[in-house]
Amino acid sequence: MTKRPRKPPSKPLLNETDLPLQSRPIRKRDPKQPQLPFDPMPERVEPCLALLKPKAPHGPEWLFEIKWDGYRLAVHIEPNRVRILTRNGHDWTHRFPAIVDAAKALGPTTMILDGEAVVLDEHGLPNFGMLQNSLGGRGGKLPSRNSLLYAFDLLYFDGHDLRGMEYEGRRSMLESLLVGADGSIRLSENFDEDPEEMLRHACQSGLEGIIAKHRDRPYRSGRTGDWLKIKCVLSDSFTVVGYEPSTKVPGAVASLLLAAYKGVDHVYVGGVGTGFSQDEARRLKKQLDKLKTRLPPVTIRGKNLVLTAPAFIAEIEYRGWTHDGKLRHPSFKGIRDEADAGDVYRLPD
Incomplete structure (x- = not known):
């Protein structure tokens, strides 16, 4: 039986090499189609802040890590530049060259690291005074070449804004990025263990305390309660409103006069x-003498007191409060730079 002849194609194949190439007109994109998942890197992220609590929370929903004693920083890493911003948004890139170099080595992808810059002492503990000295003190312009960053959160990575992701997911990505890192950018370890035992070890080691973070919460700016801080020793920022001159060390302060906020007013x-050392006491007097005022923000009774405008913010450790509203056993830690000034302590109304 013979086969029927094949029917010729209705249109000839365009296989001639001498025909001009033609493209179809580009159709407009259907707006109902999903966009590619790309988020522009934010210029600045208002930091998530830890809420002070007297006791650590319990439960499987919490993770814990060390509370570092330094300057809060956000490190923005892009293919062609690195920016380091303080918690108030000031650009301090030039002040942390070692952290910048370490950040460049993490590239060329884009990311934002949230962390704390510290200087470690001979025992490997963070020392706030040493960090300040490495920067040249308050208002200083020195680059800190021996500081390092303990990174504890990842806010943006490779074109994706991660702030809506739960903390545990962000943390997992951060760990994969910094596994084994021991240079000027290091991972701030977290622990899934009894918080009271961890706090006890932190206090015995001379650390400031611990931080508790909720596993399932997104990154939210401000003091939302998603992050909690539990301190070994109380430490807060207070406004310097004057000083008492020293009668033993010429040209030095004997003590600083401190104030907190109550509403919009300062309260002594x-x-x-x-x-503070004798050299620091002399330096403080020289700086505060430029701020003398006849209209002090508080009324203080005493002899030979010098009252000043509230321009300086001091970080103070203390053991609690007296019955008349004064700090108990305070100790000076340092003057915070305006670019990284913490929130001045607020008394309850």
């Missing part, structure tokens, strides 16, 4: 006379 909370 006592003086601090320990924690």
